[in-house]
Amino acid sequence: MTKTLKLYTNGEWVDSSNPSMQNILNPANQEVIAKAPKATKEETEEAIKAAKDAFESGVWSERTPLERAEVLLQIADKMEENLDALIELEVENNGKTKREAESDATDAANTFRYYAGLLNNSSGEILETDEELQTMIVKEPMGVAGLIVPWNFPLLMSVWKIAPALAAGNSIILKPAEITPMTVVKVFELMDQTDLPKDVAHLLMGSGSIVGQTITESKDVDIVSFTGSTEVGRTIMQAATGNLKKISLELGGKSPNIIFDDADLDTAVDHALFGIFMGSGQVCSSGSRILVQEGIYDEFITKYAESAKRIKVGPGNDEASEMGAIVSEKHMESILNYIQIGKEEGARLVCGGNRIERDGMDNGFFIEPTVFADVTSDMRIVQEEIFGPVVVIQKFKDEEEAIKLANDTDFGLAGGVFSRDQQKAMRVIKKVRAGITWVNTYHLTGVQAPWGGYKQSGIGRSLGTYGLDEYQETKQINISTDPKPIQWFN
Structure with missing residues (x-):
């Protein structure tokens, strides 16, 4: 039986007044697994008002850091008790493999634990400014946080925003991607x-043009945190000017992975495969541009293509699957269109390039690993984010050219360098204009480290202490140690 989802507001699961519903599909077979509501503008405004009222009441915002930490730990416990359910929903709704979903679910629970730990160690500053004045620097919650998350990591990206926003003492309104709400619904359940006050967290499913725009334009929303495309990020920046609200944007990428001819070739090939084909390439930080030094260029391509052809593509719930489905038919068609563009631009198709319609994948959205x-x-497939299992390989001559090519896009989210020469690797990685970088590895990171990009890859940082700062205001309090008339005008 197809599940009918509901909105969550004021601590209750409610139907939308909008009779229109969104079919939620399993991208591995196009089975309708749920129907999701489409919240109206009025329902969004009501949720914003309720979140603001909750914030101003102090029911959450005025709790001590240790009291908030205890609730975050309760959420983490609940998630760990329900990991299997979260994993199953993520595989079914997003199409990713079970191994990827297991990693996401575990990391999500750990994110709540991490921010609970930060609250247990929270501190301010006291500055001695002069003999008669003492200055305190304190952090305060911002108010209402609008959280808009993408479809590629529905669970993890939601938690990356929910955990620090709640830790800081804010009320939240979360809008998941229209096509992947299932795990977020489970998180709110x-x-x-837990002991989280019922009117502090709200979940609104619906379109970006109605729910997302209403959240972004509202003068009662104090910060909007968005992860998604650069195009939508620009729209959010413009809409947020109404009350000059703070924005945090984690946007697109076209990240370089630089392979020098002195690199360990097998290691470089292995990590470069993981760098693009993990998540079926639907990862903002994917190493989608591989830059290979001319001395090993042909050998690298041969080894890389042979390995890419061996990747087992299949339904995420199949334990043998190494790469899952594309999230939707619309996105699959976009990727296939870019593959056709690459052919027309004169790039050499080494392997892949086709939709897979065999071995039980006939009704799903599967694409071969494409090189x-x-x-x-100057090619579009080099400059534009494809966001799929498609990688481009480009030759470079020396260190100087590698850096020039690496930085030759509008994006600056991530990048990698592979070399046995650590001094060279560090020289190069420091010149790569990107916020998340690796040397002799790719994708591996932790919740403790800040996440975000340069240039058109975004504004602000998620995770780490930086992620908590995103949802806080900084206030100075000046205290006279010897109160007396200042006599400025006498």
Whole structure:
């Protein structure tokens, strides 16, 4: 039986007044697994008002850091008790493999634990400014946080925003991607079983043009945190000017992975495969541009293509699957269109390039791991984010050219360098204009480290102490140690 989802507001699961519903599909077979409501503008405004009232009441915002930490730990416990359910929903709704979903679910629970730990060690500053004045620097919650999350990591990206926003003492309104709400609904069900005040967290499903725009434009929303495309990020920046609200944007990427000819070739090939084909390439930080030094260019392509062809593509719930489905038919068609563009631009298609319609994948959205070589910087497939299992390989001569090519896009989210020469690797990685970088590895990171990009890859940082700062205001309090008339005008 298809599940009918509901909105969550004021501590209750409610139907939308909008009779229109969104079919939620399993991308591995196009089965309708749920129907999701589409909240109206009025329902969004009501949720914003309720979140603001909750914030101003102090029911959450005025709790001590240790009291808030205790609730975050309760949420983490609930998530760990329900990991299997979260994993199953993530695989079914997003199409990713079970191994990827297991990693996401575990990391999500750990994110709540991490921010609870930060609250247990929270501190301010006291500055001695002069003999008669003492200055305190304190952090305060901002108010209402609008959280808009993408479809590629529905669970993890939601928690990356929910945990620090709640830790800081804010009220939240979360809008998941229209096509992947299932795990977020489960998270809110679990939060509802904790001591989190019922009117602090709200979940609104619906379109970006109505729910997202209403949240972004509202003068009662104090910060909008968005993860998604650069195009939508620009729209949010413009809409947020109404009350000059703070924005945090984690946007697109076209990240370089630089392979020098002195690199350990097998290690470089292995990490470069993981760098793009993990998550079916639907990862903002994917190493989608591989830059290979001319001395090993041909050998690298041969080894890389042979390995890419061996990747087992299949339904996420199949334990043998190494790469899952594309999230939707619309996105699959976009990727296939870019593959056609690459062919027309003159790039050499080394392997892949096709939709997979065999071995039980006939009704799903599956694409072969696709490798283009001999690309040039003026090609669209080199400059534009494809966001799928498509990688382009480009040759470079020396260190100087590698850096020039690496930085030759509008994006600056991530990048990697592979070399046995640590001094060279560090020289190069420091010149790569990106916020998340690796040396002799790719994708591996932790909740303790800040996440975000340069240039058109975004504004602000998630995770780490930086992630908590995003949802806080900084206030100075000046205290006279010897109160007396100042006599400025006497």
